[in-house]
Amino acid sequence: MINVVLIGAGNVATHLFKGFSRTEKVSVVQWFNRNLEAINQHKNSVEITDNLNDLKEADVYILAVSDDAIAELSTQLPFENRLVVHTSGCVNVHNLDKKHKRGVLYPLQTFSKDAKVDFAHVPICIETIDKKSYPLLKELALSLGSPTKRVNSNQRRVLHLAAVFVNNFTNQLFRIGHEITESEGTEFDLLKPLIMETAKKVQDMSPYMAQTGPAKRDDQKTINEHLKLLDNEHHKTIYELLTASIQHTHGRKKL
Known part of the structure; x- marks a missing residue:
């Protein structure tokens, strides 16, 4: 079982939560967003919080937030040496604070909250700095039923x-x-x-x-x-x- 903390409440975060909820291989142990109203409808399915200091320990923290928020938010996370990934297509993996194990889990698809998504048709591009983190992210992507591709930041x-x-x-x-x-x-x-x-x-x-x-x-x-x-x-x-x-x-x- 892979324990995940989801950070953000946009289109990608919402569909990742739905996808992870359908598999027994992943547990979303917590969902963070600065505005709780955006995720309040899911409070009966997952623990929600708006306080970074209350984040639980997990195998991976997924920053599914706007590109401009990734770097600053990663510095605000109150821990180090844990796997933190973002979901952006164009933000460099090195923009994540170096106190973390860093990676990218980029779902190459268009997402709208009200449109159904079949992750079998969502290639997930994976990038890691620490090679040891790659198998975990690949397993996470495969749990959604997605095809995966290892890429670098330029690709x-x-x-x-x-x-x-x-x-x-x-x-x-x-x-x-x-x-x-x-x-x-x-x-x-x-x-x-x-x-x-x-x-x-x-x-x-x-x-x-x-x-x-x-x-x-x-x-x-x-x-x-x-x-x-x-x-x-x-x-x-x-x-x-x-x-x-x-x-x-x-x-x-x-x-």
Whole structure:
């Protein structure tokens, strides 16, 4: 049994708690957050606290907090030489106070509190300074049913950057598509099979090979028609930028 103290109450912390609660291999012995109201609904399932001095002894302390809070919070922990990890994609493992055994448990997935998460589809990237800590973190990740990958800080930062492109930026494009369809009373739901097929294709081929559309085939007539349809100058700028990027990738034009 791995004893865990969870620190933080955001999306990642909430889903980690739910995931750990479903396995007999892990016990969340305590959950800390500065604002108890954020975790009060779980008080019947786990001991909660807002006092760092009351933290219990555990095998691992997981800082699932904002990137800016990680370094300072790690210095405030009232103990040393225990395994403390954060869950960030871009914060260096050395940002954790050196009085601790340090590591990273980075779940490479998008999390929203109200959306269900299947950890079988959540790769967890693991980084440790002390090699002896790695097996424990791997066992912790495997207890969730997650695939694991050992990475260093540079690899993790690059993965996080790529994740912003394929998730955050893509979701913003979904939002723009939603705005465009709403402007003419068209149903955005009609695009959902296309969204699913686009994601499905890159499971079996490279994004380069999966690319289609007017920009790739340099269909200037269609491109110009689209630009005329766009009343929002911001949307028009994005269309032009992405069109130029696709054309550059596929040898049509230079950026």
